Amino acid sequence: MLADPTRRAILEHVGRGPAAVGEIAAGLPVSRPAVSQHLKLLKEAGLVTETASGTRRIYRIDPRGLGAMRDWLDQFWKTSLDNFAAYADAQGREDRE
Amino acid sequence: MSIAPIVQSVTVRLSQQQAFDAFATQMGRWWKPGMTIGARPHADIVIEPEPGGRWFERDADGIETDWGKVIDWDPPQRLLLGWQLDASFAFDPDLVTEVEIRFDGQDDGSTQVTLEHRLLERFGPSAQKVAESLRGGWPGLMQLFADFAQSQEDAR
Numbered sequence: 254m255l256a257d258p259t260r261r262a263i264l265e266h267v268g269r270g271p272a273a274v275g276e277i278a279a280g281l282p283v284s285r286p287a288v289s290q291h292l293k294l295l296k297e298a299g300l301v302t303e304t305a306s307g308t309r310r311i312y313r314i315d316p317r318g319l320g321a322m323r324d325w326l327d328q329f330w331k332t333s334l335d336n337f338a339a340y341a342d343a344q345g346r347e348d349r350e
Numbered sequence: 351m352s353i354a355p356i357v358q359s360v361t362v363r364l365s366q367q368q369a370f371d372a373f374a375t376q377m378g379r380w381w382k383p384g385m386t387i388g389a390r391p392h393a394d395i396v397i398e399p400e401p402g403g404r405w406f407e408r409d410a411d412g413i414e415t416d417w418g419k420v421i422d423w424d425p426p427q428r429l430l431l432g433w434q435l436d437a438s439f440a441f442d443p444d445l446v447t448e449v450e451i452r453f454d455g456q457d458d459g460s461t462q463v464t465l466e467h468r469l470l471e472r473f474g475p476s477a478q479k480v481a482e483s484l485r486g487g488w489p490g491l492m493q494l495f496a497d498f499a500q501s502q503e504d505a506r
Contacts, residue, residue, distance in 0.1 A: 323356065323470055327358075331358060332382055332385065333381065333382065333385070334463070334465060335360070336380050336381065337372070337373060337380050338361075338463075339380070340380030341363070341372050344368070345364045348368075
């Protein structure tokens with residue numbers, strides 16, 4: 254998804270703040286329809302969201318992309334607490350013996 | 351915009367004070383090898399026992415890599431840490447997400463340890479940076495870490 258340099262540039266632009274298609278296209282050497290197509294793909298990938306503002310469509314970073322980070326941390330802490338419990342129980346056995 | 355905190359708990363057969371000590375002062379002994387960010391395996395993981403103290407890993411050569419800081423040190427019932435690693439595992443002094451660990455003594459002498467990692471929405475800006483750097487997008491993060499963990503194991 255992000256291997257495409259134009260898509261990365263679009264995502265970077267949107268990352269700096271909400272923007273309309275025209276504003277994004279103005280800073281890139283590609284046509285406005287091409288930018289729209291890239292935005293559609295980024296939207297499908299869950300990386301940007303689209304809202305209507307009058308006749309314009311405004312694009313911004315999709316905060317739900319954080320869900321994957323959260324899932325990752327969830328597993329990270331589960332592994333850590335499991336390790337802690339194993340260590341604590343071994344300590345507890347030593348104390349009782 | 352906020353996202354739900356991560357809340358997990360385990361019950362251990364240690365008193366409240368013992369559980370607090372094991373968690374906070376012996377982290378380097380139970381932390382999973384490879385689940386660290388320094389260039390070399392950790393020799394210790396230190397949580398300095400006072401508010402404002404540092405939370406960091408140290409390798410065998412004494413090289414220290416910061417993870418965050420101590421916000422509240424309140425033995426034996428509570429430890430509040432600031433996790434300051436962004437979504438690409440780089441220390442960011444301007445980022446603070448909270449990891450609270452509560453130790454609740456049970457009637458049978460065991461202790462329930464509950465960990466809550468919250469204010470995760472603060473990962474926002476760096477989460478986007480990671481999305482940009484990972485060509486596969488978000489699912490790639492898990493793989494990145496798995497590859498990293500494997501490389502650490504292979505290095506030993």
